[in-house]
Amino acid sequence: MKVLVVGFIFIVEILSVFQCANILFFAPSPSKSHQVMFQPVFKELSLRGHNVTAIVCSPLKDPNLTNLTEIDMEVLYKIIYEEENEAREAMKKYILQKPNFLTVFLKDIVVKNIFHRFGKYILNMPQMQTFLKEDHKFDVVIVEWLYPTFAALAAKYRNPSHPVLAPDHDLPMPRDLSLKERLMSGLYAVYVRVYYHLVVLPREDALARKHLGQDIPYLGDIEKNISLLLLNRNPVFHRVMPVVPAIIELGYTNTNKSVEKMDxxxxxxxxxxxxxxxxxxxxxxxxxxxxxxxxxxxxxxxxxxxxxxxxxxxxxxxxxxxxxxxxxxxxxxxxxxxxxxxxxxxxxxxxxxxxxxxxxxxxxxxxxxxxxxxxxxxxxxxxxxxxxxxxxxxxxxxxxxxxxxxxxxxxxxxxxxxxxxxxxxDQPTDGLEKAIWWIEYVLRHKGASHLRYPSSDLPLYQYLMLDVLLLIVLALSVLVLVLIITVKLFICIGRKMFEKKTKKE
Structure with a gap:
C-alpha cells in the first residue's frame, strides 16, 4: 500500500524504503516566500546522504551538494509576473478591497481557476514533459501542496478542522471572531468542500491523467491514502487547536542559519x-x-x-x-x-x-x-x-x-x-530538524499508518454520529409514544371506571 506524508505545505509519498532514499522534491510555486521554506529541507535531505531530485523555481545551484540534482523552473517567475497579466489583475481586484460575504466566494473561484491554468502550464513545460517521459524511480515524492493537480504524485491528509476554532486560512479573519465572521466561516467551510469535490477534483483528476497516465487512481481516492501531516505552524502564534498524533506542528524553523550578507x-x-x-x-x-x-x-x-x-x-x-x-x-x-x-x-x-x-x-x-x-x-x-x-x-x-x-x-x-x-x-528542537526526522521516520517504518486518525476512514454520517443520533431520536420517540399511549390508556380506563361508578350511584 502507498503511504503518504504531508510536510509544511508539501506532501510526501512513500513508494518503498531504503536507508539512503531516492527523493523527488517538486515545488512549482513561483513565490520566494514559499521557496525559502523548501530550500533548507531538500538541501538537508541531500546532506543526509539521500539522492534528491528537486524540481523548483529557486534552485540552490550549489556544486558542493553532490547528492542534489536540480531541474530549474525559474522561468515561472517571469510567466506569473510578466505574462499572466489577466491573472494578476483578477487577483489584485480581490486583494485590494475589504472582503465581504460575496467576494470571499468569488475570490475562491478566481484563485482555483488561476491554479488550474497554472497547473496546465507546468505540465506542458518542455523540461516537465522531458522529465515525465524519462524512467525515474523514487522512494519518496515530496510535492508542494497548493492544489490537488499534483496529488497524482502525492496527496493531502484530511486534517479534522472546525470553522470557528480553525477558520480557513484564505479567509481574512481576526483572531477572535464576531457572530458575522463565524457565520461567514461556517458557510465558507461548507462551500469549499462542496465545490472541491464536485468541480475541482474531477477537473484536476482529468488534467493529471492526461499527463501522468490513465492508470493512476482517482485523486479523491489518493487523498484517503495518507498517514502523516507536518504543519508549518507554531501554537504560540497560531490558533491553539486539538491535533491527533499523525499531525506534527513544526513550530519555530530556523531557515536562515547563516546570515545573508548586505552589499x-x-x-x-x-x-x-x-x-x-x-x-x-x-x-x-x-x-x-x-x-x-x-x-x-x-x-x-x-x-x-x-x-x-x-x-x-x-x-x-x-x-x-x-x-x-x-x-x-x-x-x-x-x-x-x-x-x-x-x-x-x-x-x-x-x-x-x-x-x-x-x-x-x-x-x-x-x-x-x-x-x-x-x-x-x-x-x-x-x-x-x-x-x-x-x-x-x-x-x-x-x-x-x-x-x-x-x-x-x-x-x-x-x-x-x-x-x-x-x-x-522555546522548543526542544528546531522545526527543520523535526521535519527531516519525521520524513525519515516514515521511511524507516514504511509509513505511519499506525498514527492514522480513524475518522479519516469513516463515512460522514458516522463521523457526525448521525446514525447514533437517529437511533437515540427513534428510541426517545418510541418511549414518548409508549408513554402517550399508556397515559391515554389509563385515562380511558379511568374514565370508564368513573362512568361505571356514576351509573351505579
Whole structure:
C-alpha cells in the first residue's frame, strides 16, 4: 500500500524504503516566500546522504551538494509576473478591497481557476514533459501542496478542522471572531468542500491523467491514502487547536542559519543611520507600486516627514522623486536587515515568513494585511502587543505617521516583541530538524499508518454520529409514544371506571 506524508505545505509519498532514499522534491510555486521554506529541507535531505531530485523555481545551484540534482523552473517567475497579466489583475481586484460575504466566494473561484491554468502550464513545460517521459524511480515524492493537480504524485491528509476554532486560512479573519465572521466561516467551510469535490477534483483528476497516465487512481481516492501531516505552524502564534498524533506542528524553523550578507551600499546605509531604520516590505507577491495613488501618496508623504531612514523593497530599480531618507532595493537580505542593531521597525503585509523572522529578531511591527492568513497574523501580533494593525483602507499620512512614531518610541512594543520571541523559539528542537526526522521516520517504518486518525476512514454520517443520533431520536420517540399511549390508556380506563361508578350511584 502507498503511504503518504504531508510536510509544511508539501506532501510526501512513500513508494518503498531504503536507508539512503531516492527523493523527488517538486515545488512549482513561483513565490520566494514559499521557496525559502523548501530550500533548507531538500538541501538537508541531500546532506543526509539521500539522492534528491528537486524540481523548483529557486534552485540552490550549489556544486558542493553532490547528492542534489536540480531541474530549474525559474522561468515561472517571469510567466506569473510578466505574462499572466489577466491573472494578476483578477487577483489584485480581490486583494485590494475589504472582503465581504460575496467576494470571499468569488475570490475562491478566481484563485482555483488561476491554479488550474497554472497547473496546465507546468505540465506542458518542455523540461516537465522531458522529465515525465524519462524512467525515474523514487522512494519518496515530496510535492508542494497548493492544489490537488499534483496529488497524482502525492496527496493531502484530511486534517479534522472546525470553522470557528480553525477558520480557513484564505479567509481574512481576526483572531477572535464576531457572530458575522463565524457565520461567514461556517458557510465558507461548507462551500469549499462542496465545490472541491464536485468541480475541482474531477477537473484536476482529468488534467493529471492526461499527463501522468490513465492508470493512476482517482485523486479523491489518493487523498484517503495518507498517514502523516507536518504543519508549518507554531501554537504560540497560531490558533491553539486539538491535533491527533499523525499531525506534527513544526513550530519555530530556523531557515536562515547563516546570515545573508548586505552589499556595501546597503551596509553603509544601515550602519550610518543616526535615528534608526524603518524597513518597509510587502513581501514577494504584493507590489507596493500597484496600490492606488492616494495610498501611495500617503505612504511617501509619511516617509518625507519622519526622522527615520527608510529601507524600501519595491519591484523597480529606481524611484522618481524619492525622498532623501529612502533607499530602495528590488531584493533585500531580510534576515540580515532584521538582525541589524539600527532596525527600529518593520512595516510588513503580515506574511507568515515575515512574521516568523520579525518575531525571532524581536523587531516591532506595523502590519498592513491584504489577504489570506495576513489578517489573522496582523491581529495576533497586535494582540501580543508587539505592533499595530493598520487596515489597508485606513492608510493615511496622519495615521501611518502616528503608528510609526508610537511603535518606535514606546518601550512596551519592543518589550513585548522580546517576550513573544522567547515563547516562540522555546522548543526542544528546531522545526527543520523535526521535519527531516519525521520524513525519515516514515521511511524507516514504511509509513505511519499506525498514527492514522480513524475518522479519516469513516463515512460522514458516522463521523457526525448521525446514525447514533437517529437511533437515540427513534428510541426517545418510541418511549414518548409508549408513554402517550399508556397515559391515554389509563385515562380511558379511568374514565370508564368513573362512568361505571356514576351509573351505579
Amino acid at each position: 556595501p551600499e546597503l551596509k553603509d546605509f544601515m550602519d550610518k543611520s543616526k535615528n534608526g531604520v524603518v524597513y518597509f516590505s510587502f513581501g514577494s507577491n504584493i507590489q507596493l507600486l500597484e496600490l492606488p495613488e492616494d495610498k501611495l501618496n500617503a505612504i511617501f508623504n509619511t516617509f518625507k516627514n519622519i526622522k527615520y531612514d527608510i529601507l524600501l523593497k519595491i519591484n523597480k530599480d529606481t524611484l522618481d522623486n524619492k525622498p532623501k531618507n529612502v533607499l530602495t532595493r528590488k531584493w533585500v537580505p531580510q534576515s540580515a536587515i532584521l538582525k541589524h542593531k539600527n532596525t527600529k521597525l518593520f512595516i510588513t503585509q503580515g506574511g507568515l515568513q515575515s512574521c516568523d523572522e520579525t518575531i525571532i529578531n524581536q523587531v516591532p511591527v506595523v502590519v498592513i494585511p491584504f489577504s489570506a492568513d495576513q489578517t489573522t497574523n496582523a491581529d495576533t501580533l497586535a494582540k501580543y502587543g508587539m505592533g499595530k494593525y493598520l487596515g489597508y483602507k485606513d492608510i493615511t499620512e496622519e495615521i501611518l505617521t502616528e503608528y510609526i512614531n508610537e511603535v518606535i518610541t514606546k518601550p512596551s512594543y519592543k518589550k513585548n516583541a522580546m517576550m513573544l520571541s522567547k515563547l516562540y523559539t
